[in-house]
Amino acid sequence: MAKGLTKRQETILRFIIESIRDVGYPPTIAEIGQEFGISSTNGVNDHLLALDKKGYIERSSKARGIHVTPKAAAGLYQHESAMVPLVGEVAAGNPILAEENIESYVAVSSEMANTGSYCLRICGDSMIEDGILDGDVVVVDQTRLPKNGEVVVALVDGDATVKHFFPKGDQVELHPANSSMEPINVSIHDLHIQGVVVGLQRSF
Incomplete structure (x- = not known):
């Protein structure tokens, strides 16, 4: 306990x-x-x-x-923790866990971690209504295929964004959790999913 x-x-x-x-x-x-x-x-x-x-x-x-x-x-989970790499950026054509991308390591519960996991620091307020705030660190599983409505890390026009994933035929809607912002509509052929968000950690 x-x-x-x-x-x-x-x-x-x-x-x-x-x-x-x-x-x-x-x-x-x-x-x-x-x-x-x-x-x-x-x-x-x-x-x-x-x-x-x-x-x-x-x-x-x-x-x-x-x-x-x-x-x-x-x-x-004091006997069940794992050190997960915190990456500085996610870019097309560059392995996420390439050594030059890793800024540090974050201790997370092994419940959230596997070989393909990484952490990413949130920039901006597009997910604030889900309680994901600017500066928070999310844990991402890049081995999982996203399900409808899940929060993903996606590359759109070379920029990484964290949004809810809604496939619509050959299009995908990426929805923010911020009522002041509009969804992003993108062709499935122009979208690169870099993993599913499976955890959240606040930095102090």
Whole structure:
């Protein structure tokens, strides 16, 4: 058990981490309540407040604004961590994990990592409504094929972007999680998917 957590707090924390791993972003308060049979918003908030005070998560006022701290991964998966390369850029025709691209390494839960995983720092606010903020680090699995609606790292006109993936025949719509921004429409032949986002880590 992670230090200082009740059994219920630990299971909620695991659910948050697994949601980030599986779909690329944290659950809503309603989704947490549904998963654990907690009928009131206040009941869920009490558990999240405890996790926040104990340093396992950080919360923001944005939708899905739950950020798992490094302490959470260390506490729950202290014998199951992996060092994943943090790359400075993703470019067409250049292997992502080429030595010259690697800036440093980030410790993440092995639940999120495999041989083809890498980390990428977010620039901009196009995904803020999913709780993915400027400066956050996302964990990316470049071996996975993206499913409809998943968050991907995509190369469009040579530039890397992080967006929701929606294939439409021979076109793809890349949707931001920011209501002030428009989707990007691109031919599937002009799009290069560089991996699926499977985790999120806030830098302190």
